[in-house]
Amino acid sequence: MTYAVIVLTGGKGERLGGVDKAALSFRDGTLLEHVLSVVDDAAQKVVVGPEKDLPGVLWAREDPPGGGPLAGLAAGLARVTEEWVAVLAVDQPGLTKDTIARLRAPGRNAVLRDDRVQWLIGFWNAAELREALPEEPADLPLRRTLLKLEPVEVSALLGEARDVDTPDDLDTLHSG
Template identity: 30%
Template sequence: MVNHRNNTPRTKVSISGVILAGGQGQRMGGVDKGWVPYQGVPMIERVVSRFQPQVDELIINANRSIDAYRALGLQVVPDIEGGFQGPMLGIATGLQAAQHDWVMFVPCDGPFLALDLVEHFYQAACESNAKIVVAADGEFLQPMVVLLHRQLLPNLLQALEEGERKPDRWYASVGMAKVVVDSDSLRNFNSLDQMNNV
């Protein structure tokens, strides 16, 4: 079980959180990235400790190491279709499993997640009236750090059925707001070399 803080800013509405841990980890040699240790602590535990205080329920989307993820005391949901079909399927799975209308997604390999991330994204959603709020680092979108409204689930399922697998392209087709986030808090690891150089 992971210990959590209680002094993190919270939104006035209930928000579900989903950690995307369902990938193949190809650029890390096929390992399950959530369980790769960073400074002696598995990355999934670092993400949970920073993310869980910001949301009202926390779900992990994973396609392997299911029992290990469940041992964290969280709900774990595998993709609604098998075959490691990419993060859009994980997002659809998370939207289906979530109890609340707004759902915040983050990757399992982002151990520096901002402690006020969800608050900023929900504020941007209110100000823009957008149903999709996605992170940007000032130059590029970071499509795995995104707040979505569950109303978009039918649209997303339709896009998947039509073969769409690129989240940023789907976001653009629906309409999105962007939140510029400090690049350090968005830093994730796609290789062991990257991790060792931090």
């Protein structure tokens, strides 16, 4: 089954002092390059946020910029032509190719779950996503829209769902 990926990078990074999370160093590249590497088999790669020089990526921007993850999802989905789409946040250093394979395995809408549902680590039917999106998605909660699609919850492995939101998270990222 071919699929697309939407990587949401448009967050303000307020708890990190306005840092561009997509450009944060991780391993031998950036967080954005890491997330794209775990979906290198995706037929389409759509990144929502400020454009960077990355080959093979389609770019989109939420309307208005800073309009939240649901607006970002809507903008990215407008570029997707595949039937299935992985939706990921850029600040997920624990993601692996196995994460994506496990989300794809049920063959239906799925989200990762550790101690809570990780709405920005999921695999979705694009048509169902489009149908569920509100007409004006800016500043509306992503969870409320995705919950309507009754996704299967896939258990996260240790560290798989960690994200980078605070200076402590950034320190952990660079020390681990």
